[in-house]
């Protein structure tokens with residue numbers, strides 16, 4: 459009997475200990491991969507204990523390089539700023555400075571592929587390169603002045619160009635051309651035209667920044683939009699309050715309630731006025747009576 463009690467209490471202590479170790483792991487674990495020594499919440503590395511970080515922010519570590527897959531593309535994580543909540547990403551296809559297309563389309567031709575996990579205010583990438591494929595050589599056309607030919611993809615009746623867009627301006631591809639891919643890059647206010655593909659490559663190689671926000675991710679899970687709460691760095695966000703639209707029936711009920719309420723209020727006001735007028739009249743009558751019959755007073 460005693461031994462059973464002893465073992466069961468030992469077992470309980472062990473469970474409690476395990477529980478605390480688990481809690482400790484959740485709040486205090488950090489991993490390292492290559493140059494990024496401090497991968498911690500909300501990020502986690504594939505293979506970390508299940509309590510570490512958030513599974514929506516999982517990086518893989520390949521050849522000592524942390525990789526994030528989003529948008530959908532593959533990016534090396536070059537820097538994590540836990541203060542700004544920003545990541546610097548470099549497309550795996552551009553990291554070595556080799557000529558080619560981005561690993562993922564990143565954007566549709568009309569707009570960005572949105573990802574609630576990385577939807578911070580900062581995720582309005584200053585600028586981008588559009589990769590455009592044409593069936594004719596448009597290099598000599600004045601409208602194509604900003605098109606830089608992508609040499610490795612241009613051959614045999616296929617002409618691929620990179621077109622820089624610094625302010626997300628409306629872009630209408632030239633005749634015989636269509637947008638095939640997009641790559642975000644840092645904003646270069648001083649440059650509108652890239653004369654060589656080496657210059658394009660240099661910017662692509664430097665990567666771009668995205669901001670993460672766990673709050674916005676949570677808003678999205680609750681089918682709400684997230685909005686900036688404070689612009690002080692680091693930005694903070696809140697879920698936008700929902701303004702539920704009324705159905706027609708609800709609207710009618712509200713109108714009916716207002717009408718009925720108004721009528722009741724009007725009735726009460728009329729009642730009060732009538733009551734006051736009656737009282738005044740009665741008082742005046744009483745006063746008139748005493749004035750008309752002074753003998754009453756004498757006799758009294």
Ligand SMILES: *[C@@H]1O[C@H](CO)[C@@H](O)[C@H](O)[C@H]1NC(C)=O
Nearest residue numbers: 488495496497498499540541
């Ligand atoms: C890693 O970053 C977290 C959050 O910014 C911080 O609390 C922790 O001390 C850092 N650890 C190391 C080893 O730098």
Ligand SMILES: *[C@@H]1O[C@H](CO)[C@@H](O)[C@H](O)[C@H]1NC(C)=O
Nearest residue numbers: 493536537538539541542546
């Ligand atoms: C990472 O970003 C922080 C904040 O912007 C900066 O201070 C730091 O120098 C960067 N580190 C690297 C390796 O780029």
Ligand SMILES: *[C@@H]1O[C@H](CO)[C@@H](O)[C@H](O)[C@H]1NC(C)=O
Nearest residue numbers: 595596597598612613614617
């Ligand atoms: C396209 O035209 C330009 C100028 O007309 C020329 O320099 C270039 O070699 C042409 N490109 C190809 C791939 O034919």
Ligand SMILES: *[C@@H]1O[C@H](CO)[C@@H](O)[C@H](O)[C@H]1NC(C)=O
Nearest residue numbers: 610611612613614615616617
């Ligand atoms: C390019 O065109 C030439 C001649 O028209 C042809 O011999 C060659 O096979 C083509 N190459 C490709 C990759 O289509």
